[in-house]
Amino acid sequence: MNRPRLDDRLADLEADGYLIDASQEDANQLYLSGFTGPDPFLTLYADGEVHVLVSGLEYGRATAEATADTVERHADYGYEYGGREARNDMYAEFVRDKGVDSVSMPPRGPVGTADALRDRGIDVAVDTDDRLREVRAVKTDEEIDAIREAQRANEAAMRAAEELIAGADVAGEDAEVGDAEPGVLLHEGEPLTSERVAEEIEVTLLRHGCALDETIVAGGAQAADPHDRGSGPLRANEAIIVDIFPRSKATKYNADMTRTFCVGEPSEALREWYELTGRALDAALDAVEPGATGEDVHAAACEVYEEAGEPTFRTDPETETGFIHSTGHGIGLDVHESPRLANGGEALEPGHVITVEPGLYDPEVGGVRIEDLVVVTEDGHENLTDYPIRFAAE
Structure with missing residues (x-):
């Protein structure tokens, strides 16, 4: 991943971080996290660092494979199996734990996740230009x-x-x-x-x-x-x-x-x-x-x-x-x-x-x-x- 180019392209976004909720099938997710998770997981880019949140099932592999600065599991936020609202509470806590109160998400990000974060006081904007896709276009x-x-x-x-x-x-x-x-x-x-x-x-x-x-x-x-x-x-x-x-x-x-x-x-x-x-x-x-x-x-x-x-x-x-x-x-x-x-x-x-x-x-x-x-x-x-x-x- 070309972090200087990523920082440059995200600099004009009026948000504290860039959040992706997707599996490895989403190329933006794979590019940002470096992790081949088959199920959707969260990746947050903030202050030049990549933070990944995965289930306990994927935690061991994510710590070994992900090109992230931090890798955490659901249990770190008191959640492993539960309902949708508890999961959304975990997502919001994960984002705030990184000092982030506002995020930008790709245009194809889940509406449910975006709305849940908004309901919990986190501002969410849509990156309509899909800046990460532009970053990916120039290869290292x-x-x-x-x-x-x-x-x-x-x-x-x-x-x-x-x-x-x-x-x-x-x-x-x-x-x-x-x-x-x-x-x-x-x-x-x-x-x-x-x-x-x-x-x-x-x-x-x-x-x-x-x-x-x-x-x-x-x-x-x-x-x-x-x-x-x-x-x-x-x-x-x-x-x-x-x-x-x-x-x-x-x-x-x-x-x-x-x-x-x-x-x-x-x-x-x-x-x-x-x-x-x-x-x-x-x-x-x-x-x-x-x-x-x-x-x-x-x-x-x-x-x-x-x-x-x-x-x-x-x-x-x-x-x-x-x-x-x-x-x-x-x-x-x-x-x-x-x-x-x-x-x-x-x-x-x-x-x-x-x-x-x-x-x-x-x-x-x-x-x-x-x-x-x-x-x-x-x-x-x-x-x-x-x-x-x-x-x-x-």
């Missing part, structure tokens, strides 16, 4: 190394997926393999499905200390929907989008990468789209530097597509085909966080880790997306992705 060297490590696992998973796709046979006109139709990819005599490739990805990630709840392996018309996870048999001569966004089980930091593959002969339109998307990626990467805005990077990708006559949201906000999403997003403890590479995107700073992922989509053609992961540096950017860009799966 340690955080960048954690993302880099997750990306190495990501690349191993992408390699496993590509090899599975590249090694597939193609069902011919006289195919008699189950329900396989001509053109369907076959693995060990069975149709190769999106689910089978996703399984290979997940198993590989587990072996590299990472996991993910879901991934994208979408071919043909499914690839024309950027967030279609993909299902069923994959086919030759169609684009197959593989988008993997794993999370390290140890550090909790995410990575993200997309490649598009094809087995066989893609259509002329798909070939043109792939070449165009590679150019859009290069143009967007060239625009990544400190002081440039997320909108600048997005515009660089859009211009490549627009000059080729392809629609984008920038020129046609109602288009359902073409480049129909932003150029990228920040990544860290959340797989989607600040900054945004889109219209209105903010200025880039050294330490921002962002994805750059242009793409084109049309159900009549399919979909193509290529995504790299980069960190903004003092004089430009460093690409954290070390995986080849190629259409023909190898």
Whole structure:
């Protein structure tokens, strides 16, 4: 955690402290406390110190793991099991015990906790700007190394997926393999499905200390929907989008990468789209530097597509085909966080880790997306992705 940056961003809040009531699933909570508590717990930041309040069940682990100045348990305030009002009394006592009479809470903090503290005489304001999210956007060297490590696992998973796709046979006109139709990819005599490739990805990630709840392996018309996870048999001569966004089980930091593959002969339109998307990626990467805005990077990708006559949201906000999403997003403890590479995107700073992922989509053609992961540096950017860009799966 970058405490000087945190102090700077919270300095103008008219509150004595910053309070979070959430579990580790809330990235702000994980960032501030450093503790992987599965149940909601309190973290208070006041006078440059982090204070954590957990149940007795989690106390031992919290004292060992939390990056906090103090760790206390419910029993320290005469509570362990009781009703809601007694729990809220404990929360108020914990806050006041740190010399705090007013707190700011993130915009997604529990209303019940905020109201309970107000009822007990503690002023609560909502941090509508979500300043902690802004603090998290700029990564320390340690955080960048954690993302880099997750990306190495990501690349191993992408390699496993590509090899599975590249090694597939193609069902011919006289195919008699189950329900396989001509053109369907076959693995060990069975149709190769999106689910089978996703399984290979997940198993590989587990072996590299990472996991993910879901991934994208979408071919043909499914690839024309950027967030279609993909299902069923994959086919030759169609684009197959593989988008993997794993999370390290140890550090909790995410990575993200997309490649598009094809087995066989893609259509002329798909070939043109792939070449165009590679150019859009290069143009967007060239625009990544400190002081440039997320909108600048997005515009660089859009211009490549627009000059080729392809629609984008920038020129046609109602288009359902073409480049129909932003150029990228920040990544860290959340797989989607600040900054945004889109219209209105903010200025880039050294330490921002962002994805750059242009793409084109049309159900009549399919979909193509290529995504790299980069960190903004003092004089430009460093690409954290070390995986080849190629259409023909190898």
